[in-house]
Amino acid sequence: MPNYDSLKQRDPDTYAAVRGEMQRQIEGVELIPSENYISAAVMETMASVFNNKYSEGYPGRRYYGGQIYADRVESIAIDRAKQLFSAAHANVQPHAGAPANIATYFALLEPGDTVLGMDLSHGGHLTHGHPVTYITKIFNFVRYKMQDIETGEIDYDEMLAVALREKPKLILAGFSAYPRELDYAKMKAIAEQVGAYAVADMAHIAGLIAGNAARNPFDDGFDVILSTTHKSLRGPRGGLILTRQAELGKKIDKAVFPGFQGGPIMQMVAAKAVAFKEALQPEFQQYAKQIIVNAQCMANKFMQSGARLITNGTDNHLLLIDCVQSWDISGQQAEQLFDRIGITLNKNIIADDPRKPMDPSGVRLGTPAVTTRGMQESEMEKLVEFMLTAVAKRDDETALQKLHEEVKTFCKGYPVPGISAEC
Ligand code: DSN
Numbered sequence: 046m047p048n049y050d051s052l053k054q055r056d057p058d059t060y061a062a063v064r065g066e067m068q069r070q071i072e073g074v075e076l077i078p079s080e081n082y083i084s085a086a087v088m089e090t091m092a093s094v095f096n097n098k099y100s101e102g103y104p105g106r107r108y109y110g111g112q113i114y115a116d117r118v119e120s121i122a123i124d125r126a127k128q129l130f131s132a133a134h135a136n137v138q139p140h141a142g143a144p145a146n147i148a149t150y151f152a153l154l155e156p157g158d159t160v161l162g163m164d165l166s167h168g169g170h171l172t173h174g175h176p177v178t179y180i181t182k183i184f185n186f187v188r189y190k191m192q193d194i195e196t197g198e199i200d201y202d203e204m205l206a207v208a209l210r211e212k213p214k215l216i217l218a219g220f221s222a223y224p225r226e227l228d229y230a231k232m233k234a235i236a237e238q239v240g241a242y243a244v245a246d247m248a249h250i251a252g253l254i255a256g257n258a259a260r261n262p263f264d265d266g267f268d269v270i271l272s273t274t275h276k277s278l279r280g281p282r283g284g285l286i287l288t289r290q291a292e293l294g295k296k297i298d299k300a301v302f303p304g305f306q307g308g309p310i311m312q313m314v315a316a317k318a319v320a321f322k323e324a325l326q327p328e329f330q331q332y333a334k335q336i337i338v339n340a341q342c343m344a345n346k347f348m349q350s351g352a353r354l355i356t357n358g359t360d361n362h363l364l365l366i367d368c369v370q371s372w373d374i375s376g377q378q379a380e381q382l383f384d385r386i387g388i389t390l391n392k393n394i395i396a397d398d399p400r401k402p403m404d405p406s407g408v409r410l411g412t413p414a415v416t417t418r419g420m421q422e423s424e425m426e427k428l429v430e431f432m433l434t435a436v437a438k439r440d441d442e443t444a445l446q447k448l449h450e451e452v453k454t455f456c457k458g459y460p461v462p463g464i465s466a467e468c
Contacts, residue, residue, distance in 0.1 A: 047092055074428060081278075084323060087279075091316045098112075098311050101308045122135075125318060126287065129324055131261060132289065133288055135286070136298055142170075143171075160187070163190070167396050174188065191356075194396045197224060205235050208241070212240075222363065224364060244269040250277060250362065253336065257330050258334045339421065340411060342422045347429055354366055364411065369406045394406070431452055
C-alpha cells in the first residue's frame, strides 16, 4: 500500500479525504453488492507508472512508440482473462461497465436495431435500455420481466413471444439487482430462434463465474460476455469484454478503440492482469463459494425475522429487501438508518415499485466485500442482528449510537486487505 507521505505534504486537503475514506472502510461494514476491497498488489499496480503512458491500439499495433512494457502487460491481462472465463478473445480496455455495454452494442448492431433486456425494476441495469440513457436514442430496447416475484422465475415463454414479435438483434442476460440465476440455455435457444446475438452482462457475478460458483454463459453458447472488473471479481475499477469465438473479437476491438474510447487507462489494464492472476488461484474458488453461502445465510436470517425478500432468497451474492412491507419504512430511510450504525448498503427499487428511485421501497445488499474480510456464517448472523436491532430501535438515538460503537468494535476483528490503519 502507498505510504501517502508525498500526498500528505503536497495536498493535506485531499490526503484528509483519502484518510477519512480509509477510516470509513476500516470501521464500517460494506454491504453494497457491487463493492469490494482490492489487494495491496492491485492497489500498487493502479498507482504505477503505467499512468504516464499513452497506448492507443492493441499489443503489437499501437499508434505511439515506447510500448514494450504496455504490450507485455496488456497481453498478460488478455491471456489471463481468456483463461479465467474460457474465452477465445478478451478486450481489457473498457474504462468501465457502461462503456463495455455501449461498445458491445456498437460492435454487434446497426442504429435502430432492437435489444431485448431485463426490465430495470425487475433487476436490469440502466445501460440495458432505460429511457434516461442516450443509447436509447440509437437502439430500440424492449424488456422481459420476472413471471413470479416470489421465486424470481423469468417468463421465458413471454420472452420468446416478445422476441418473435420484436425481432431483437441482441438478447441481453444480466442484471444489477436480481438474486437468482438466469437460464442461459433457454435464452440462447430463443436468441438462435430469432437470429440474435446472446450477450451476458455478468458485471455483478463475474467473481462467482471466475470462481466456478456460478454458471458461465459461454457453456450455454453465449456469444459475448461483458463485465466490470471491480465488483465480485475484486479487481481495479474497469471493464472487460469477452467473446466465445475469436472472429467476433475483431468487431469488439474495433468498437472499443477507435470506435468508442481513446487511449486505454494502462495502469488499470495492468491492475486487471494482477486481479485476474489472483482470481485464477484455488483460494478464489473458495472465496466465490463463501460469498453465496454468506448471502444465503443472511437471507435466511432476515426471512426468519419476518422480513420480505424479493424472490424469497438468493442464488448469488445479493439480497433485495422490501423495507415498506418488512419494516414500514422506505428504502431511503433504511439506507440512512443503517448508515447511522456504520453499515453501508443502498436503497433500490423493487419489481414494479410504486415509489420513486430516490425513495424506493427496497434496499439491496450483498456479501462480496464482507467475505473478502474473512467473515463467514456466524458473522452474517451478527450483521443481520445489528440491522434488525437498528430497525427495532430506530427512534432511540442513544441505542443507535451504542450500536454504532458495537459495529466499530466488531469490524476491528476483520482487517481490510490493502488498507492499514497506520498511514
Ligand atoms: N453501480 C453498479 C451497481 O451498483 O450495481 C452498476 O452500475
